[in-house]
Amino acid sequence: MGCGMEHGPGYGCHEHGGFGGGKKTHHTCPTCGMPHGAKAEFGATEADLGSCKLVKKAVKKLLMEKTKAKIDARWGDKLDAVAQELVDMAEEKMKLKKEMWKHKKEMKERMHEILAEEMEEED
Numbered sequence: 001m002g003c004g005m006e007h008g009p010g011y012g013c014h015e016h017g018g019f020g021g022g023k024k025t026h027h028t029c030p031t032c033g034m035p036h037g038a039k040a041e042f043g044a045t046e047a048d049l050g051s052c053k054l055v056k057k058a059v060k061k062l063l064m065e066k067t068k069a070k071i072d073a074r075w076g077d078k079l080d081a082v083a084q085e086l087v088d089m090a091e092e093k094m095k096l097k098k099e100m101w102k103h104k105k106e107m108k109e110r111m112h113e114i115l116a117e118e119m120e121e122e123d
Contacts, residue, residue, distance in 0.1 A: 072079070
């Protein structure tokens with residue numbers, strides 16, 4: 001996570017000014033409070049950063065579940081009707097494809113029969 005500014009070698013973040021070896025340590029994680037990109041300087045371990053990612057994933061999953069529940073409560077009936085239409089359309093499409101492949105197979109067989117008859121006539 002950078003600050004969006006390009007830093008040359010040997011320069012710190014634009015918000016802190018000065019030389020910092022290019023480390024942008026002013027961005028902290030809202031979940032764990034640890035500055036990202038500076039784990040060695042601030043004593044953060046890989047496990048700390050991993051648990052931070054785990055918490056972010058859990059929060060995101062919970063938010064998705066709550067959002068799905070709200071959407072279902074508000075538009076559930078309409079979404080059910082749309083889903084049924086999509087399923088019906090998919091079934092119709094599969095049926096049409098099956099018929100098309102069957103017709104294509106019959107056409108190929110007839111073409112082979114015609115060509116076989118012509119080859120027999122030539123002999």
